[in-house]
Amino acid sequence: MTRDSYDDIEPLLKELAIAVERRDPAQAELRELAIGRCLPLAEHIARKFSGRGEPYEDLLQVARLGLVVSIDRFDVNRGSRFLSFAVPTIMGEVRRYFRDSTWAVRVPRRIKEIQLRLGGTIEQLAQRLGRMPNARELAEELGVDRAEVTQAMLAANAYQSSSLDAAAPDGGENAPLSLLDALGEDEPNYxxxxxxxxxxxxxxxxxxxxxxxxxxxxxxxxxxxxxxxxxxxxxxxxxxxxxxxxxxxxxxxxxx
Incomplete structure (x- = not known):
């Protein structure tokens, strides 16, 4: 079985911690070496979050930032493995990116957090109940107020927005229309x-x-x-x- 370059990173991080404590000029080189060895971890986590509407390059940048934070904050004296600290730290940075940076309009943080939990909860309840769950059942499962679940479901519409002047996709040879021109009229029977x-x-x-x-x-x-x-x-x-x-x-x- 192949081992990743960050599997035995703790001795290097301990050496880095000693260099930082002694203000050794070698600390910058050791830090760069530790970051370089752990870059595959950031790439792996970024790939886990890809396909959710955000460019992989942006996710990778955020994950790498989380990796740097992990290396700088890791306490070698606690005796724990670096991965057990780095993985949740990096994933937390990526989740915060989704929560704070990819919403088209301002949505309260708590509502964003509930909205991010809704997808998996709906799937679990749908399998358990054999039908789509209602707001009350979702609220009970999540342990939150029903009104907050309703707001979170509505908040999903604020996640991303498109300009009405943007060109709508067209599969033929016609000149592309703007989204505004392509919009239909309201159907009262809906x-x-x-x-x-x-x-x-x-x-x-x-x-x-x-x-x-x-x-x-x-x-x-x-x-x-x-x-x-x-x-x-x-x-x-x-x-x-x-x-x-x-x-x-x-x-x-x-x-x-």
């Missing part, structure tokens, strides 16, 4: 679809009478008076059923 998808799970949980009244009113197009006559109750009773049911559905949908 909002209706979203509302239906939010309410649909709760419709199945309604008592038979309430669900029947909703179907007759909004799917069959009957008036309250017609529904009352068909069911043998007063119009006021139908009005109360509709008001109570719609309020309950709205509350349940907003909670999700």
């Amino acid at each position: 909002e209706l679809v979203e509302q239906y998808m939010a309410v649909r799970p709760h419709l199945a949980q309604l008592p038979d009478r309430e669900r029947q009244v909703l179907v007759m009113r909004f799917f069959d197009g009957k008036t309250q008076a017609q529904i009352a006559a068909q069911l043998g109750v007063s119009q006021m009773h139908i009005s109360r059923i509709l008001s109570r049911t719609l309020t309950g559905l709205r509350t349940a949908a907003l909670e999700d």
